[in-house]
Amino acid sequence: MDAQRVDLILIGARGKVGAAFRQLLARQQLALLAEVNLDLRLLAAFDRRGFAFDAIGLAPGSLEGAMYARAGADVERLIEFVATRAGVPTIAVDCTASDEIADLYPQLFDKGIGVVAANKRANARTLAFYHGLQRSAREHGVPYRYETTVGSAIPLLGPLRDLRLRGERVESLQGVLSGSLSYILHRMHEGCPFSAAVVEARDLGYTEPDVMEDLRAIDLSRKLLVLAREAGFSMEVDDMRVELLGDLQIDVDDVVPALQLLDDGWRIRVEAALARGERWVAVAEATPDAARIGLHSLPAHSPFAQLAPGQNLIEIRTELQDRMPLRVSGPGAGVEITAAGVLSDAVSAAMHWPSRH
Numbered sequence: 001m002d003a004q005r006v007d008l009i010l011i012g013a014r015g016k017v018g019a020a021f022r023q024l025l026a027r028q029q030l031a032l033l034a035e036v037n038l039d040l041r042l043l044a045a046f047d048r049r050g051f052a053f054d055a056i057g058l059a060p061g062s063l064e065g066a067m068y069a070r071a072g073a074d075v076e077r078l079i080e081f082v083a084t085r086a087g088v089p090t091i092a093v094d095c096t097a098s099d100e101i102a103d104l105y106p107q108l109f110d111k112g113i114g115v116v117a118a119n120k121r122a123n124a125r126t127l128a129f130y131h132g133l134q135r136s137a138r139e140h141g142v143p144y145r146y147e148t149t150v151g152s153a154i155p156l157l158g159p160l161r162d163l164r165l166r167g168e169r170v171e172s173l174q175g176v177l178s179g180s181l182s183y184i185l186h187r188m189h190e191g192c193p194f195s196a197a198v199v200e201a202r203d204l205g206y207t208e209p210d211v212m213e214d215l216r217a218i219d220l221s222r223k224l225l226v227l228a229r230e231a232g233f234s235m236e237v238d239d240m241r242v243e244l245l246g247d248l249q250i251d252v253d254d255v256v257p258a259l260q261l262l263d264d265g266w267r268i269r270v271e272a273a274l275a276r277g278e279r280w281v282a283v284a285e286a287t288p289d290a291a292r293i294g295l296h297s298l299p300a301h302s303p304f305a306q307l308a309p310g311q312n313l314i315e316i317r318t319e320l321q322d323r324m325p326l327r328v329s330g331p332g333a334g335v336e337i338t339a340a341g342v343l344s345d346a347v348s349a350a351m352h353w354p355s356r357h
């Protein structure tokens with residue numbers, strides 16, 4: 001039997017997650033062919049600066065030489081090329097944090113192109129936009145997957161969707177959803193100054209391209225919104241109450257000197273928590289009617305306070321799993337693990353291309 005060819009368009013190709021995705025794809029292409037008869041090729045790759053295309057397939061592991069400076073109409077031409085050729089399912093893999101790329105999803109669906117996203121922005125807009133995307137992907141018979149947008153590669157959104165489809169009402173969600181904040185707070189309880197912990201998290205690839213989105217819980221708000229919506233809660237941004245990590249209206253390119261001014265305040269708060277036998281934890285919670293994010297000083301024996309640096313833990317209570325909630329846990333951030341989750345989504349989308357059923 002001929003292998004099933006599926007093409008990928010990688011957006012954010014030289015970013016941290018995008019580059020790790022390419023390396024992983026390069027390592028897995030032959031295994032996918034041998035094990036599941038899937039011929040997954042990289043048709044095109046681009047970022048803000050460069051563009052590469054090969055109708056036969058680019059070498060994902062060594063893309064740098066193939067990329068040339070972007071011209072205005074490259075992306076439009078690429079979408080038209082894919083839309084007018086027949087027979088090769090194509091998936092755009094969004095490894096950016098860009099609203100401009102999220103704006104493209106409706107057009108991609110319309111042209112018969114599926115989407116796998118690590119980018120949270122599309123699903124964290126209005127509820128109407130979120131439902132519109134789901135509907136559009138369904139109507140055009142193309143996959144739309146974004147498992148890594150909450151909890152990185154932890155299987156979380158898929159199981160939540162399964163609960164919903166089997167009619168099991170989700171009653172509440174509670175958890176540590178930010179890998180970056182989990183890391184930063186953990187390190188602070190080990191004696192690391194706040195600003196140094198932020199730099200470490202950034203260097204390890206745990207933060208957003210703009211680290212202030214982590215520190216001001218903007219990224220975490222997006223995650224909670226997506227998670228709540230996947231649980232079936234009709235949640236808008238305005239339904240969320242967010243307590244920030246202190247006064248963090250920092251608007252300069254190099255945030256580190258400004259963060260250093262907060263080191264002493266944080267040291268005092270952390271030492272006081274430790275003296276009480278507690279630890280600071282960034283907790284996100286949602287019920288069908290409300291959602292909130294706050295910093296809590298929890299007893300050190302709380303499961304949320306015992307997580308490894310960067311780890312996430314989410315408790316899901318349903319009508320059938322109430323006294324003993326479903327618990328899902330694992331690394332909540334990291335470039336390699338996120339790229340692995342993105343590849344899982346791409347492989348699964350390729351193997352279950354909806355319009356073929």
Ligand SMILES: NC(=O)C1=CN([C@@H]2O[C@H](COP(=O)(O)OP(=O)(O)OC[C@H]3O[C@@H](n4cnc5c(N)ncnc54)[C@H](OP(=O)(O)O)[C@@H]3O)[C@@H](O)[C@H]2O)C=CC1
Pocket residue numbers: 011012013014015016017018046047048049050095096097098100101118119120148149152179205206207208209332333334335338
């Ligand atoms: N790190 C993690 O643990 C996790 C990350 N994610 C998500 O993964 C995504 C990527 O993160 P990360 O790799 O760290 O980000 P980076 O900043 O390292 O990379 C972003 C990439 O996107 C490209 N890009 C930005 N805007 C556009 C645009 N308008 N058109 C085309 N390309 C664009 C950039 O290109 P250029 O360099 O040319 O500007 C760059 O290649 C984010 O949405 C993040 O939330 C999700 C889960 C976990």
Ligand SMILES: N[C@@H](CC=O)C(=O)O
Pocket residue numbers: 149152177178179180181206207208214219220332333334
């Ligand atoms: N900044 C993020 C990275 C993944 O989305 C986080 O850890 O919450």
